[in-house]
Structures are given as structure tokens and as C-alpha cells.
Amino acid sequence: MNKERTAHALLAGIASVALAAGCATTSSSTGLAGADEWLEPSPSLAMDIESHAQRLPWTNRLEDKVALIEWFGNVGEPAYPTLLGLVTDPRPGVAGMALASLGRTRDPRLVMHLRNVDWPVEVDPDLSLERARALLQLGDWSQMPVLIEGLRDERFYTRAVCIRTLSAETHERLGYNARAPEEEREQAVIAWEAWWGLRGDDPFLDLD
Structure with a gap:
């Protein structure tokens, strides 16, 4: 039942977005905004976070997307810098999954960080919905x-x-x-x- 709820929650942000096969891999090295504020992962967990982040552009099956978002949501705080760095990824599917993962944590401390993101002037409509969903789930x-x-x-x-x-x-x-x-x-x-x-x-x- 929990997986079904998560799948429904993701549809606006990711179901309509086909990730191009020729996209470059995602690196979490761009996602270090606010890193000093969050609980640091162990070396092993840091490698896992990096590995899962690199899978985002290549994950096409809905069940696999749900599993990734659940994984990041369960990891929580140690993954925040990576996820915050991915919410402005030019690929809406990647950014949408990052937002969905952050929203799933229901951690209100994330609200100000998402508000301070330098969002592009024109945001993909589905991504705009996913951002609104994440903020609402976080209490904004x-x-x-x-x-x-x-x-x-x-x-x-x-x-x-x-x-x-x-x-x-x-x-x-x-x-x-x-x-x-x-x-x-x-x-x-x-x-x-x-x-x-x-x-x-x-x-x-x-x-x-």
C-alpha cells in the first residue's frame, strides 16, 4: 500500500517524462549546497548515495523510480545535499525524483533550502507541480x-x-x-x- 501511495505521488513529476538514452550521468558532486548543515554520511553510505544518484537518469520503469525515491527518502538527512543539488537538474525527470524524495522525508527544515533554490524563470509544468507537492508535504x-x-x-x-x-x-x-x-x-x-x-x-x- 505504501508503494502504491508513492507511485501515485510521483506520476505528475515523472510518469510523463521520458529520460533520453543519450543523457549524461548525474553526479552528486553538484549537490553540495548546505552540506555543512546536515548529518554527514559514513564513507560507505556516501558511496551508496553517489551510486543511487547516478542511476536517476537511467531509471525508466515506474517501479524502479518508486524504489529509488523510497531509498533516498529513507536515507534522509545524509542525502539532502545531493538531492538539493539535483532539484535544478535540466532533466525534469531527475529533478522531479529529487523533489519527490525530499518531500517524502517531511522534514520542514528543507523548506527554506527549496525556497532559496535559484529556480529557472520558466519551469517545466510537471516539475512545478512536483515542487508544489514537495513543499506542501514539508509544511509550506x-x-x-x-x-x-x-x-x-x-x-x-x-x-x-x-x-x-x-x-x-x-x-x-x-x-x-x-x-x-x-x-x-x-x-x-x-x-x-x-x-x-x-x-x-x-x-x-x-x-x-
């Missing part, structure tokens, strides 16, 4: 409108991932069904926008 609600807008996506799996994430974090569905006709879905999206409009200024939400 500032990108909630991105996920709400994702409920309008033409692709069923993207809509399903967005409502699953929103429901998991807010305990609300507001009548939204990803399989419903477009007109019915739109009414539910409007309800979500109204719901957020009443809560966007809540001082208890992490929006700054």
Missing part, C-alpha cells in the same frame, strides 16, 4: 494554488495526483473527482479556489 502551503490549478489539467493522472496530495494534507476533497466530467470538475475547482481564498492569509500557515 505557499504553492497551494499551483496544485489547485493542477486539478484542471487535461491528464487524468495529473488531476488524480493533485487531488490526492491536496486531500492528504488538508483532509478535504470539496466534491472533486478526477474522473468526473469537465464541467463538474470545474465547479469543484472553483470551490477549492474559494476555500484557499479564505485561508491564504492564515498566519498559522507557512507562506512566507
